[in-house]
Amino acid sequence: MEVDLGAVVRNAEALSRHARAPLIPMVKADAYGLGAVPVARALDRLDPYAFGVSSIAEGEELRAAGIARPILCFTPVRVDDLPQLRAAGMTPTLSTAETITAWTHEGGAWHLAIDTGMHRAGVNWNQLDGLRATLSAHPPTGVFTHFHSAEADDGSMERQEERFRAALARLPERPTFVHAENSAGIVRRGPSAWDAVRPGVFLYGVGSGAGAALQPEPVAALHARVLELREVAPGESVSYGATWRARTTRRIATVACGYADGVRRALGNAATALCQGQPVPIVGVVTMDMAMLDVTDVACALGDTITFLGRNGAALRTVEAVATGAGISPYELLTGLRLRLPRLHRGG
Ligand SMILES: *Cc1c(COP(=O)(O)O)cnc(C)c1O
Numbered sequence: 001m002e003v004d005l006g007a008v009v010r011n012a013e014a015l016s017r018h019a020r021a022p023l024i025p026m027v028k029a030d031a032y033g034l035g036a037v038p039v040a041r042a043l044d045r046l047d048p049y050a051f052g053v054s055s056i057a058e059g060e061e062l063r064a065a066g067i068a069r070p071i072l073c074f075t076p077v078r079v080d081d082l083p084q085l086r087a088a089g090m091t092p093t094l095s096t097a098e099t100i101t102a103w104t105h106e107g108g109a110w111h112l113a114i115d116t117g118m119h120r121a122g123v124n125w126n127q128l129d130g131l132r133a134t135l136s137a138h139p140p141t142g143v144f145t146h147f148h149s150a151e152a153d154d155g156s157m158e159r160q161e162e163r164f165r166a167a168l169a170r171l172p173e174r175p176t177f178v179h180a181e182n183s184a185g186i187v188r189r190g191p192s193a194w195d196a197v198r199p200g201v202f203l204y205g206v207g208s209g210a211g212a213a214l215q216p217e218p219v220a221a222l223h224a225r226v227l228e229l230r231e232v233a234p235g236e237s238v239s240y241g242a243t244w245r246a247r248t249t250r251r252i253a254t255v256a257c258g259y260a261d262g263v264r265r266a267l268g269n270a271a272t273a274l275c276q277g278q279p280v281p282i283v284g285v286v287t288m289d290m291a292m293l294d295v296t297d298v299a300c301a302l303g304d305t306i307t308f309l310g311r312n313g314a315a316l317r318t319v320e321a322v323a324t325g326a327g328i329s330p331y332e333l334l335t336g337l338r339l340r341l342p343r344l345h346r347g348g
Contacts, residue, residue: 001337002310003034005042006347007217008203012043015183015199018214021192022047024072024179026200027062028054032331033262033338034204034220037065038345043203044069049177049196050091056081059090072111076121091141095123097134104138111142112175116163117156118148125163128170135172142177143168144198150184151208157185161193184208206319206330218318221310222262222337224255226275226302229295238292239284244269251296253280255306258289262337263308264326267291271325273306277313280306309337 016023025048026032031039040051040062050070053059059071071090079102085092086108094100095113103110112135113122122145123131145164149156164180178194183202186192190213202208205219232238232246253275259265268286272279273293280293280300293306309317323333 001341002221002223002344002346003038004217004219004221004347005038005345007205007219008034008039009042009046009347011203011205011216011219012046012048012199014214014216015186015197015202016046018190019181019186019192019197021194022049022196024048024050024052024196024198025203026052026074026182026198028052028058028074028200029335030058030338032200032204033335035343035345036061037067039203040067041065042347052198052200053090056085056088056090059085060088063088063090070109074113074121076113093121093144094140095121095131097131100131100134100138100140109141111144111177112140112171114143114145114164114167116145116160116167118146118160120146122146125167128167132170132172139173140175142179142195143171143175144179147180147182147185150182150188157188187212187214201331201334204319204334206334218310218316220319220334220337222257222308222341223305223310223312224257224291224308226253226295226300226304226306227256228254229300229302230254237284239268239287241285244284249296250283250294251300252283253293253295253300253304253306255291255293256289257306257308258287258291260288260339261341262333262339263291264328264333264336266326266328267308267322271322273308274312274315274317275300275304275306277315279315 025043027036030036050072052072054075091109093111093113115122116125179196181197183199186197202216205216207215232250237245265286276298278298283294319330323330
C-alpha cells in the first residue's frame with residue numbers, strides 16, 4: 001500500500017482555501033486506515049487548529065509520536081475515562097451535566113457536542129435549557145454539530161444549520177471555536193460561517209461525486225506482484241466454491257493479496273484490477289491471502305504489478321470505483337486496508 005502524503009497535504013490546503021477556515025483534520029481510525037502518525041505529521045505544518053480522533057488510545061498514539069497540537073476526541077467518554085484523557089493532554093467533546101462538571105472541576109478545554117439531527121451523540125439542539133446552569137458556570141471552549149447528509153442536495157444540511165444557529169443563540173455566550181462542516185459540507189458550502197472545519201475522507205482522496213465544486217487528488221494505492229501464472233483449460237474452475245469457470249483456455253495470475261489485506265471478498269467475479277494499464281477481471285472468490293486475475297488479454301509476466309487501487313500506467317482505480325464494485329462505502333474500503341499491508345508513505 002502506498003500513501004501519497006504530498007497529496008494529503010495538497011487536499012488539505014485546497015479545502016482550507018475553499019472554506020477560508022483553519023482545519024481540524026479527522027485522523028480517527030488510523031487516519032481512515034492510511035496511518036494517523038505520518039498523516040498528522042504531514043498535516044502539522046499547515047498549522048491546523050487541532051486533530052480529531054475517536055478514542056483516547058488514538059490520541060495517545062499521536063502524543064507518543066510527538067504531536068503537540070490540541071487533539072479532540074469526538075466520541076462520548078465516560079466520567080471514568082476523563083483522567084486518562086486528561087493525562088494524554090486531549091480535549092473531550094461533552095454533552096451531559098455529569099461529564100461537564102467532572103471535567104471542569106480540574107479545568108481544561110472542552111467542546112460541546114450539539115445534536116441537530118444525526119441522533120448519534122451530543123445534547124439535543126432544543127434541549128439546551130437543561131444544561132444552561134452548567135454551561136453558565138463552565139462555558140465550553142468550542143461547540144459543534146455534525147451533518148448526516150452533507151453530500152445530498154436534500155435540504156437536510158440547511159435544516160441542521162438552522163437548528164445549530166438556534167442552539168448557539170441559546171448559549172450563555174458564544175464559544176471561541178464553532179465548527180460544523182465535514183468534507184462534503186466544506187465542498188458544498190465554500191466559505192464557512194464558522195471558525196474551523198472538520199474534513200476527513202476528502203483528505204484521503206475521496207470526493208463527493210463528479211459534479212462537486214472541488215475534487216481531491218488520489219492518495220492511496222494498493223499494488224501486488226504477479227507470483228504465479230497458469231493456463232486454465234476450458235471447463236476448469238478457479239478458487240473456492242468453483243464460482244468461476246473458464247469457457248476457453250485462460251491465463252490466470254495469482255497475487256499474494258486477499259481479503260485479510262482489505263481486498264474485499266465481494267470483488268471476486270464482480271470487479272477488475274489493473275495490469276499493464278489495462279483492466280483485468282478478478283476471477284473466482286478472493287481468498288484470505290491470495291486473489292486470482294484473468295490476464296489472458298494483456299501482456300502479463302511474472303513480477304508484474306497488479307493494481308487494486310490507484311494508478312497503473314495511465315489508468316486509475318479510484319476508491320469510489322473499487323468501493324462500488326465491492327458494494328461498500330469508500331469509508332469502509334479505506335478503513336479495511338490496514339490489517340497486514342506494508343505501508344509506504346511518500347512525500348512526507
Ligand atoms: C468522521 C467525522 C468527520 C469527518 O467526516 P468526513 O465525511 O470523512 O469528512 C467530521 N466530524 C465528525 C464528528 C466525524 O465523526
